[in-house]
Amino acid sequence: MDILSTKGEKLAERPETGDPTIADRVFTTLHSAILTLQMPPGSKFSEAEIAKQLGVSRQPVREAFIRLAQIEFVRIQPKRATEVCKISEAAVLNARFIREALEAAVVRDACENCSDELIDQLEDIVERQRKAVAVNERELFHDLDDAFHRSIAEGSGRGLVWTLINEQKAQMDRVRYLSLAFNEPVVIREHAAIIDALRDRATSRAETAMRHHLSRINSLIAVLRQQHPQYFAATQAVQGTDAGPLNLRVPALVKPAR
Amino acid sequence: MDILSTKGEKLAERPETGDPTIADRVFTTLHSAILTLQMPPGSKFSEAEIAKQLGVSRQPVREAFIRLAQIEFVRIQPKRATEVCKISEAAVLNARFIREALEAAVVRDACENCSDELIDQLEDIVERQRKAVAVNERELFHDLDDAFHRSIAEGSGRGLVWTLINEQKAQMDRVRYLSLAFNEPVVIREHAAIIDALRDRATSRAETAMRHHLSRINSLIAVLRQQHPQYFAATQAVQGTDAGPLNLRVPALVKPAR
DNA sequence: TAGTAAAAACTGGTATGGTAGATTTGTAAA
DNA sequence: TTTACAAATCTACCATACCAGTTTTTACTA
Numbered sequence: 001m002d003i004l005s006t007k008g009e010k011l012a013e014r015p016e017t018g019d020p021t022i023a024d025r026v027f028t029t030l031h032s033a034i035l036t037l038q039m040p041p042g043s044k045f046s047e048a049e050i051a052k053q054l055g056v057s058r059q060p061v062r063e064a065f066i067r068l069a070q071i072e073f074v075r076i077q078p079k080r081a082t083e084v085c086k087i088s089e090a091a092v093l094n095a096r097f098i099r100e101a102l103e104a105a106v107v108r109d110a111c112e113n114c115s116d117e118l119i120d121q122l123e124d125i126v127e128r129q130r131k132a133v134a135v136n137e138r139e140l141f142h143d144l145d146d147a148f149h150r151s152i153a154e155g156s157g158r159g160l161v162w163t164l165i166n167e168q169k170a171q172m173d174r175v176r177y178l179s180l181a182f183n184e185p186v187v188i189r190e191h192a193a194i195i196d197a198l199r200d201r202a203t204s205r206a207e208t209a210m211r212h213h214l215s216r217i218n219s220l221i222a223v224l225r226q227q228h229p230q231y232f233a234a235t236q237a238v239q240g241t242d243a244g245p246l247n248l249r250v251p252a253l254v255k256p257a258r
Numbered sequence: 259m260d261i262l263s264t265k266g267e268k269l270a271e272r273p274e275t276g277d278p279t280i281a282d283r284v285f286t287t288l289h290s291a292i293l294t295l296q297m298p299p300g301s302k303f304s305e306a307e308i309a310k311q312l313g314v315s316r317q318p319v320r321e322a323f324i325r326l327a328q329i330e331f332v333r334i335q336p337k338r339a340t341e342v343c344k345i346s347e348a349a350v351l352n353a354r355f356i357r358e359a360l361e362a363a364v365v366r367d368a369c370e371n372c373s374d375e376l377i378d379q380l381e382d383i384v385e386r387q388r389k390a391v392a393v394n395e396r397e398l399f400h401d402l403d404d405a406f407h408r409s410i411a412e413g414s415g416r417g418l419v420w421t422l423i424n425e426q427k428a429q430m431d432r433v434r435y436l437s438l439a440f441n442e443p444v445v446i447r448e449h450a451a452i453i454d455a456l457r458d459r460a461t462s463r464a465e466t467a468m469r470h471h472l473s474r475i476n477s478l479i480a481v482l483r484q485q486h487p488q489y490f491a492a493t494q495a496v497q498g499t500d501a502g503p504l505n506l507r508v509p510a511l512v513k514p515a516r
Numbered sequence: 517t518a519g520t521a522a523a524a525a526c527t528g529g530t531a532t533g534g535t536a537g538a539t540t541t542g543t544a545a546a
Numbered sequence: 547t548t549t550a551c552a553a554a555t556c557t558a559c560c561a562t563a564c565c566a567g568t569t570t571t572t573a574c575t576a
Contacts (some may be wrong), residue, residue, distance in 0.1 A: 019336075057561045060559080073517070077528085105358075279529060314531090316558095317529080338539080
C-alpha cells in the first residue's frame with residue numbers, strides 16, 4: 001500500500017547540518033502520515049513493515065518510532081506491536097488548555113512589546129487567508145493560520161514558546177484534519193479581532209479575543225467523536241505518561257566524561 | 259560491573275510493562291547524571307564510551323541519546339560528537355515563562371475546583387518541608403517542592419499539564435543544582451501564601467502569589483552565570499530547534515513505499 | 517466438533533560490524 | 547618555526563543477525 005506521504009514539516013532536521021539522516025526523513029514521513037490521518041489512529045504496523053515499504057533498514061525506522069512515541073503519536077508495545085495513538089479527548093482538551101494559557105500570555109506580551117511591522121505582517125497573513133478561502137486552498141489556509149499564531153509569538157520575542165505550542169498543536173491538528181468544515185470566515189474574523197486589539201494595545205481585549213479564538217475546538221471534538229468513534233480512545237483512558245509519585249533520585253552511576 | 263539501576267525516576271518506563279528495557283535504564287541514568295551536573299554542561303562523550311562504562315552495547319545508549327536530545331539535554335552532532343547542552347539563559351527564561359503561564363492557569367482552576375483534601379495535603383507537604391529544612395535535607399526539600407506544585411495540578415484535574423511543566427522544569431533544575439543557597443524559608447513562606455489564597459478561593463491572589471513564587475529564578479540565573487560561566491551558552495545562542503520560516507512542506511525526501 | 521497444546525510466524529530489543537564524514541595527528545616541505 | 551597535506555583516529559549512522567517474548571496458526575486429542 002502506498003500510504004506514506006513524501007511531504008512533511010521540517011520538524012526533523014538537525015540544526016547543525018542541512019543533511020537530514022535517513023531516520024530524520026522516516027520521522028518526517030511518518031509524522032506527516034499520522035497527522036494527515038493517512039495512518040489512522042489505532043492502526044498497527046511494525047518496524048520491519050515500514051522499513052520494507054520505505055526501502056531502508058529497521059534501524060532508522062526504529063529511531064523514528066522512538067521519537068514519535070515521545071510526542072505520543074505512536075505507542076510502542078514491546079514484543080507486540082506499535083500502533084498509532086488514538087485521539088484522546090482528554091489529551092486534546094489538555095493540549096487546548098496549555099495552548100490557551102500560553103498564547104494568552106504571549107498575546108499580552110505582544111500588546112506591550114510588538115512593533116508596528118508585526119501588525120502589518122499579521123494583516124498580510126489574514127489577507128492571504130482570504131484569498132486562500134476564495135480559491136478553496138485548505139492546506140494553504142491552515143499553514144497561514146499557523147503562521148499567524150507563530151508570528152505573534154516571534155514578534156513579541158517569544159519564539160521559543162511557539163516551539164512548544166506547535167508540539168501541543170499536533171494532537172489538535174489530527175482533529176482538524178477530521179473536520180471538513182472548518183468555518184474559515186469565522187477564523188478570519190477572529191484573527192482580525194486579535195489584530196485590532198493588538199493595534200490598540202488593548203491587552204485584556206487581545207487576551208480575550210485569543211482565548212475565544214482558541215476555544216472553538218471544544219465544540220468540534222464532541223461532534224467528531226460521534227462521527228469517527230473508531231479514531232478515539234476510550235473516555236477515561238488518559239494515555240499520558242505518568243512520572244511516578246515523587247521523582248526520586250537515582251544513585252550516581254556515570255562518571256563525567258573528561 | 260553492576261551498573262544500571264532499576265529504580266529511579268519513572269520517566270523511562272513504558273506504561274504497558276513493569277520491565278524497563280536497557281535503553282530505558284540508560285536514559286534514566288544519564289538523565290539523572292545530567293540533571294545533577296555529574297555530567298556538566300558542555301562535556302563531550304560518545305556512544306561507545308558510555309556503552310563501555312555501563313557495560314552494554316552501543317545500541318541502547320544510542321536510543322537513550324535520541325531521547326535526551328529531544329528534551330534538549332544533549333546535542334547530537336552527527337559524525338562529530340554528542341555533548342551535554344550548556345545552560346542557555348534564554349532557554350531557562352523561556353522555561354520560566356512557560357511554567358509561569360501554565361501554573362498561573364492551573365492555580366486559578368484549583369481555586370475553583372479543588373477539594374479541601376488538597377489543601378490539607380499541601381499543608382502537609384509544607385510541614386514536611388519545614389522539617390526537611392530543620393535537618394538540612396536539601397534533596398528531600400526539593401522533592402517536596404515538586405510534590406507541592408504537582409499536587410496542585412493534579413488536585414485541579416490538570417495532571418497532564420504537570421507532565422509538561424515537569425519537562426520545562428528540567429532546564430531550571432540544573433540551575434537549581436548550581437545554587438547552594440536556595441533560601442528555603444522564603445520558599446516555605448510563599449507556599450504558605452499560595453495555600454492561604456487557595457483556602458480563601460481567592461483566584462487573583464492565588465495567581466499573583468504563584469507568579470511571584472516562580473519569578474525568583476530570574477535573579478538567580480544572572481548570579482550563577484557569573485559564578486559558572488563555563489556551564490552557560492553564549493548569550494545570543496538560542497540553541498532552540500528552529501522549525502523554519504513557515505513550516506512549509508519539504509520536497510520529497512523519502513522514496514515512496516515499494 | 518471443541519478444546520488444547522505445540523509450533524510456526526510474528527513482534528520489538530540488543531549486539532556487532534561496517535561506512536562515511538569530521539577531527540586530530542604527524543610528517544614533510546617552505 | 548610555520549604551513550600544507552595526508553594518514554590515522556575518532557564520531558555517529560546504518561545494516562544485519564540474533565534473541566526473547568507474544569500472537570497466531572496448526573494439528574492432534576478427547
